[in-house]
Amino acid sequence: MNDAIRKVVMPKWGLSMATGKITxxxxxxxxxxxxxxxxxxxxTDKIAGTLESADEGVLRRVVAEVGEDVPVGATxxxxxxxxxxxxxxxxxxxxxxxxxDSGEVEEAAGxxxxxxxxxxxxxxxxxxxxxxxxxxxxxxxxxxxxxWLFVQEPLAESRTVHAFDLPGHGxxxxxxxxxxxxxxxxxxxxxxxxxxIERAHLAGHSLGGAVVAAAAAAEPGRVASLTLVAPAGFxxxxxxxxxxxxxxxxSRRELRPHLGALxxxxxQVTRKLADDLMKYKRLDGVDTALRTLLGTLxxxxxxxxxxxxxxxxxxxxxTVVWGREDEVLPVSxxxxxxxxxxxxxxxxxxxxxxxEKPNAVVAAFE
Amino acid sequence: xxxxxxxxxAINEAxxxxxxxxxxxxxxxxxxxxGAGGSGAEDAWGGVLGVTKGLYHRFPGRVLDTPISExxxxxxxxGAATRGMRPVAELxxxxxxxxxxxxxxxxAAKFRYMFGGKAQTPVVIRTMYGAGxxxxxxHSQALYPIFTHIPGLKVAVPSSPYEAKGLLIQSIRDNDxxxxxxxxxxxxxxxxxxEDSYTIPFGEANVVRDGDDVTVVAIGRMVSVAEExxxxxxxxGIEVEIVDPRTTSPLDTETILESxxxxxxxxxxxxxxxxxxxxxxxxxxxxxxxxxxLRAPVEMVTAPHTPVPFSDALEDLYIPDAQRVANxxxxxxxxKR
Numbered sequence: 001m002n003d004a005i006r007k008v009v010m011p012k013w014g015l016s017m018a019t020g021k022i023t024x025x026x027x028x029x030x031x032x033x034x035x036x037x038x039x040x041x042x043x044t045d046k047i048a049g050t051l052e053s054a055d056e057g058v059l060r061r062v063v064a065e066v067g068e069d070v071p072v073g074a075t076x077x078x079x080x081x082x083x084x085x086x087x088x089x090x091x092x093x094x095x096x097x098x099x100x101d102s103g104e105v106e107e108a109a110g111x112x113x114x115x116x117x118x119x120x121x122x123x124x125x126x127x128x129x130x131x132x133x134x135x136x137x138x139x140x141x142x143x144x145x146x147x148w149l150f151v152q153e154p155l156a157e158s159r160t161v162h163a164f165d166l167p168g169h170g171x172x173x174x175x176x177x178x179x180x181x182x183x184x185x186x187x188x189x190x191x192x193x194x195x196x197i198e199r200a201h202l203a204g205h206s207l208g209g210a211v212v213a214a215a216a217a218a219e220p221g222r223v224a225s226l227t228l229v230a231p232a233g234f235x236x237x238x239x240x241x242x243x244x245x246x247x248x249x250x251s252r253r254e255l256r257p258h259l260g261a262l263x264x265x266x267x268q269v270t271r272k273l274a275d276d277l278m279k280y281k282r283l284d285g286v287d288t289a290l291r292t293l294l295g296t297l298x299x300x301x302x303x304x305x306x307x308x309x310x311x312x313x314x315x316x317x318x319t320v321v322w323g324r325e326d327e328v329l330p331v332s333x334x335x336x337x338x339x340x341x342x343x344x345x346x347x348x349x350x351x352x353x354x355x356e357k358p359n360a361v362v363a364a365f366e
Numbered sequence: 367x368x369x370x371x372x373x374x375x376a377i378n379e380a381x382x383x384x385x386x387x388x389x390x391x392x393x394x395x396x397x398x399x400x401g402a403g404g405s406g407a408e409d410a411w412g413g414v415l416g417v418t419k420g421l422y423h424r425f426p427g428r429v430l431d432t433p434i435s436e437x438x439x440x441x442x443x444x445g446a447a448t449r450g451m452r453p454v455a456e457l458x459x460x461x462x463x464x465x466x467x468x469x470x471x472x473x474a475a476k477f478r479y480m481f482g483g484k485a486q487t488p489v490v491i492r493t494m495y496g497a498g499x500x501x502x503x504x505h506s507q508a509l510y511p512i513f514t515h516i517p518g519l520k521v522a523v524p525s526s527p528y529e530a531k532g533l534l535i536q537s538i539r540d541n542d543x544x545x546x547x548x549x550x551x552x553x554x555x556x557x558x559x560x561e562d563s564y565t566i567p568f569g570e571a572n573v574v575r576d577g578d579d580v581t582v583v584a585i586g587r588m589v590s591v592a593e594e595x596x597x598x599x600x601x602x603g604i605e606v607e608i609v610d611p612r613t614t615s616p617l618d619t620e621t622i623l624e625s626x627x628x629x630x631x632x633x634x635x636x637x638x639x640x641x642x643x644x645x646x647x648x649x650x651x652x653x654x655x656x657x658x659x660l661r662a663p664v665e666m667v668t669a670p671h672t673p674v675p676f677s678d679a680l681e682d683l684y685i686p687d688a689q690r691v692a693n694x695x696x697x698x699x700x701x702k703r
Binding site: 018174250251252253271275279283284285 | 528532560562563564565566570572573576620621652
């Protein structure tokens, strides 16, 4: 194949994704696309998202049709400079189509997964990329490493990106001890130590934002920068009703109404999302973990964490991203940050900014 | 982490994890060790289809190989449960329940009620049901409706490996007698199952698939039959919502009614014979509670009212298949007054 032709492949958003379906081509054949431009809307059985272009050039050919089930790693379109001859594009498209029709697609290498042991707890992680700089992603309350599914891959193009499960979450041990911020920050620092990472960029969402701030305050020398996405621990506003509702729901029926608070677009709350969360909540030990951590997050109906002093102590560069329509930790909390003017407020995004507007979160790292 | 394992492995793992967690959990049944005291114990068989294989040596003294006397060992399990053990008895084929009806219906199911709530009977009776194994009329019935009929019993009918593990752990931890019905043709079915222990609460249906046109309520093995039908129907423009009740007692009536209120159309798929089964029960529920939402008559897809045939060809016809489900769905979707 002509080396100038770049393949656009079906991305792997999360460990369990095997196929995706294109619901809309945003870019059309003949369009000039820039790196990071929106190419297509893709539906997985978990969530819908927007695929961005990793390359720039002309979208010469769309290979996969709207509505078609496409295996992860299969070529869905071809991007090339205008000077590449049509005949070459034709040949590449024919091969891609044949591969798709045969169903024999070699799955793109997914994240490398593993576990480390910190303070007697097993911590699970998934790693993508092999760049010199290391970035560690820390999810929020009730989330897990898969919540970074839309951003881990683009971020890994130039970095080594680890997403790990906090104690009490995902595939990590469910014991959270006292559930304090220090315990959770200890898990982050322990992860760095176990993986032999001397210095890393840390990013955290929600509770994870406060956790990485605490980790940076404890060992500033090991943290190159902090990126906080709708972080807990700033300001006085917190949706205690959502947090309690999430912790206490024992069925999908009870849980689903609460999940609307997570997204600006409530269509993001799919049955599958609620199912997956219930599968997590039914694991032994999760109920205790969530209730213990609730005591860290809340002081009555008010926030139980004050992270502002932690940032001051850490003294590392900080970038903050917040969804305009956040109903869990409202963006008004950003006023409590050292530099509220620098906060990147994302329109059309709720609390799960990195799922709803992944581009905006990826851009915060540039 | 979740990995793909079989229905058989999921049940074995649930037993092993609960035996590890709680010393009062014991397993009893025929052929667990290939005959007590005999040489079979060296290579413990693990029941007739190998579900408990490996547990005999892993939990010495806690996997009891019983004589072929269901009334004796099911009665013993129930008695042990009233004294604080959590026995899991394996009653090879659900068809053999007849010989220990009294122990189950009149004793286990009644203790809590008749002793004013002072007694509890945390026993699980695991049993195989269903046609498809060429095992003829005395080893192939789908008798879960009989147990669903008896107040005081809980009845789980897992449709997949995930359901099997979570429902069995819940059954073992539950303080009431549970009849746990495993379809013998599902043992090699595979699916994603978390390694950690987890419980699926009783009386909470799973919506297996979303759809706005027709609600299909399917029990046990019939869930995958309904899924096959739904896939085919989707390409002809009919979107089916599949509800798997997971437990027939208690029954999650709310999820069923909610779905029918949305679709206005109901098909119930039940492998049991057609009189007084889950299909008639759920149809009656919907006719009574959601009559105003119905836009077509309710359809039932069940086995015919006959013993399970020994002839291969007839047995295949006996079991509801995806084609029959699809036909029923089409008939209610296209129904005109």
